[in-house]
Amino acid sequence: MQENSFFPQPVQAAVSQVLQVGSHIQPFSKESTEKAPRIRDAKKVHSVCPYCAVGCSLNVYVKDGRVIDIEGAPESPINHGTLCPKGSATFQYTVNSSRLTQVLYRAPYSDAWEVKPLDWAVEQIAQRVKKTRDETFVERLDDGREVNHTLGIASLGGATLDIEENYLMKKLLNGGLGIVSIENQARI
Numbered sequence: 478m479q480e481n482s483f484f485p486q487p488v489q490a491a492v493s494q495v496l497q498v499g500s501h502i503q504p505f506s507k508e509s510t511e512k513a514p515r516i517r518d519a520k521k522v523h524s525v526c527p528y529c530a531v532g533c534s535l536n537v538y539v540k541d542g543r544v545i546d547i548e549g550a551p552e553s554p555i556n557h558g559t560l561c562p563k564g565s566a567t568f569q570y571t572v573n574s575s576r577l578t579q580v581l582y583r584a585p586y587s588d589a590w591e592v593k594p595l596d597w598a599v600e601q602i603a604q605r606v607k608k609t610r611d612e613t614f615v616e617r618l619d620d621g622r623e624v625n626h627t628l629g630i631a632s633l634g635g636a637t638l639d640i641e642e643n644y645l646m647k648k649l650l651n652g653g654l655g656i657v658s659i660e661n662q663a664r665i
């Protein structure tokens with residue numbers, strides 16, 4: 478307590494009351510106190526932007542089994558939390574209500590397109606991959622060298638495939654099915 482205050486006692490009391498209001502009793506609304514960042518309680522998964530060779534680090538936020546946000550990783554020595562416009566759009570490729578859920582299929586010798594569900598298309602691709610691999614798989618070359626490969630199928634990926642998808646493709650197509658012609662437009 479200051480003994481020789483510049484202000485008279487009533488003024489000191491008023492100033493002290495105002496300071497108390499400022500420092501202790503904050504006038505937050507109920508809405509303000511209930512607000513929370515959208516990523517609160519979300520699990521953070523590290524990833525890498527799939528677009529270009531800079532290889533910016535991403536934090537992917539997952540809640541209830543769903544991706545709710547993707548941001549640049551602040552702890553990354555490469556991008557320090559920043560992303561270029563392409564990298565910033567990564568979330569929209571993962572979660573997008575405009576994503577196609579049907580395909581157009583034109584049967585051999587037909588002149589008409591049919592609308593088919595996506596699951597049907599995936600099944601068709603799987604069947605054709607299996608058939609082609611069965612028909613073209615080579616265990617040994619003529620000189621006896623073991624190769625266990627097929628040259629009848631190739632894979633060409635694009636930059637909107639994320640790093641996890643590329644990893645799975647490499648595992649399945651190369652290690653699993655023996656496909657050797659695997660390419661991707663992006664370079665990580």
Ligand code: SF4
Nearest residue numbers: 526528529533561564
């Ligand atoms: S596309 Fe942009 S965000 Fe993605 S790695 Fe390249 S510079 Fe980084």
